[in-house]
Amino acid sequence: MSERLARPPPPPRLLQSAGFRFALLFMAIFSVAAGLLVAVLWWATAGAIDRQTVAAIRADTLALMDRHRDAGPLGLIESIEDRMAQDAEAVTIYLLMDRDGRKLAGNLDHWPEGIAGDGTWFRTELHHDGATSEARLHRRDLPGGLSLLVGRDESERTQLDIVMAEGMAWSLGAILLLGGVGASLVRKALQRRMAPAMLTAQGIAAGDLARRVPVSLRHDEFDQLGATMNAMLERIEALMSGVRSVSDAIAHDLRTPIARARGKLEEALDAARSEEGLRAAVEEGIADLDNISRVFQALLRIAEAEAGARRAAFAPLDLSAVLSDAADFYEAMAEARDQHLETDLPDRLDLVGDRDLLLQAVANLLDNAIKFTPPGGKVRLSARRDGRVAEIAVEDSGPGLPQADKDRALDRFFRADASRNAPGSGLGLSLVRAVTQLHGGEVWLEDAQPGAEPPGLRVSLRVPLP
Amino acid sequence: MRILLVEDDVEVARFVKKGLQEAGHTVEHAPNGREGLFLAASEAFDMLVLDRMLPGGVDGVRLVETLRGQGNRTPVLFLSALSAVDERVKGLKAGGDDYLVKPFAFAELLARVEALGRRPSSEAPVTKLRVADLELDLLSRTVTRSGKRIDVQPREFRLLEHLMRHAGQVVTRTMLLEKVWDYHFDPQTNVIDVHVSRLRQKLDKGFDKPLIHTVRNAGYMIRAEA
């Protein structure tokens, strides 16, 4: 199953490939642009020639009509002959007919058929020198029943059209060829760049959560995608391991007290002789159950904090107020144990966070500190702003922790051997760590008075400020 | 009080009903949200105790929203296995008045039910609370017993105020934590007991009649006679 999944999928069929489609689209846009360019070019050249031809014909016609008005038909005929005789480029076309259809002058062999009346413009095919070319003609009717055709040979423009059409056909072919090659290159490149992300996703789908997308140093879109995927995978893995550690914790930390409570109740059932004894055992059983549900609640809070689920409850708060509430709350307990709880808090310390969880974390630290400090000792709660970081510290004058224990103290369920039998779940510090991490901070453990005996313990939380 | 209990778990429902009846209340039980909504909408109750998650399409939150939408203002206490803060907030936003997470001690439930059921008795704001010879002035924030001034810290004043507002009723440690300290957290050790006993020492010093009583397995109560 997993091996089958771990192979890359077959590349999509040609037309399904996004890369190919992008390249084709690009090619289409490029073709349209090229087409527009050719159209503009054609209009500017062939069109200009065309307009020049029309202007020449019109000027020629007007001159001949003037001549006819001034010098009569004979003058006109002479003018036409003159123009034909001087037309070294052999482009002019004339035809002058009288009302009976007789040719008076010009170089067309007969009157073309189907030509409408005065002022018509038209194009026609023309034979000369054994070749065929195009001509543009203009008809004007003159007084006295004369009909005049003036025209120009357009073989030059026809040549241009052919050249341009050929050029267009060639460039179309080149665009298609290059576009096709480009499309398949883009498709291949896309597939090559997508492959690592796809392989990783498949590995994950097959259950290997440790897979990550290899990220190149190009910092392009694919690397961004890969980095985003990796961040998502980190998050998913953290959530998964949170769930896993909760089930580990349930097994570890709930089974033992449940077994203990169960044993005690069973023993009472067998051994209790009086109602009094049985009642005491049941009460003890209830207290055990209460304790179990407290541990359970603590585990859930840790899991929620570790998964970041509680970030929804984040709100702006004054950390100083929360800390002084905590101090106020535990001060009574310290006093009852003949200890002194000292505070050193700023007037205000604004933070965005979860008020209940922050208080719980500080409560756990104070509770620990008070528990491990001998009567007459000192516990100190302080907070200060250090640049963009708020530092909360709880110090005690207790026995402190050996270095090895300091390193492990934040692990879940860790309890120093010395405190193995003190009340508490062993979850206190791991909740502190989870809450601190939820707020983007870190926990530090160190000696409160380095070198002194006993050194005491100082636990500090460093939380970034908004 | 006439209480409607909407709870799908037969065993929990049985023991809650029995306990409330023993405390002198009348209890109607509905096993699902639909029936619960029907009963709550058609009959008059002093109080609703609702499971947050109910079978039958209508869960506790929907039920309360529907009732509140109809202008029904009966106090509602949620029972829930969902302990996350946002779940609590959701329940209270929907119109619930209190939220108790399972598993709970019956004494806790009873204390909360009675506190809710006897909430603001008079509309006029009180300025003085009195239990036996103990007097608490809410305006000058002073405490006197038999005319003798007793010095208390602000937090102790609030603690005493809460106890006196619920004079004759059991107030649990969790209730004090939520109402007086306004935090939802687990204090690990019973620090509340230390606070109460400190207050008790101040109040009872030089008097032979104690006023704050410890209710075994439940919490505290302030009342006149021993």
Added chain:
Amino acid sequence: MLVARVLLLSAFVPLLVLPASAGAEHQAHDLRLTTDTLEYCQSLARRLESMPGHTEPTPRLLGQQGRRLCARGHVRTGIARLRRAIRIAASRQADGG
């Protein structure tokens, strides 16, 4: 996909069709020019002879070349030479008076 292909073709179709369709407006039945014949060449030669400027060196040279080309069958080039000769002769004539 299809859209891209249609777009591509439609960009070229009008350009390819335009020059071809231009000739179809009027169908002439073997319309023919008469100014590319040997007769016309000879008439041009006569016309040049009759012009006063034809003795100038350039028109004379061009006229001779034109006549020779026409005689050898290169009528079109012959006519072109003669026409240039006439044009030059006519312009000299115009300059002169």
